[in-house]
Amino acid sequence: MTEIMAEKMTHSLPERLKEVNSILDTCLGYQMPFDRANVIAQFYYDYQDTNVIIKP
Secondary structure, three states: OOHHHHHHHHHHHHHHHHHHHHHHHHOEOOEOOHHHHHHHHHHHHHHOOHHHHOOO
16 A cells, blocks of 8 residues: 555544444434445445554
């Protein structure tokens, strides 16, 4: 992953995480509209490999 890609990921992370948390906070039971579930799925897809941007 390039430095530019890592910067873009970390820059948008707080805003997107806030959106996901808001969706989860307002979720009623186990039902969720597709558009909201899609936001969560897209977040997971985009950030599933974030360990590659963490430098040892």
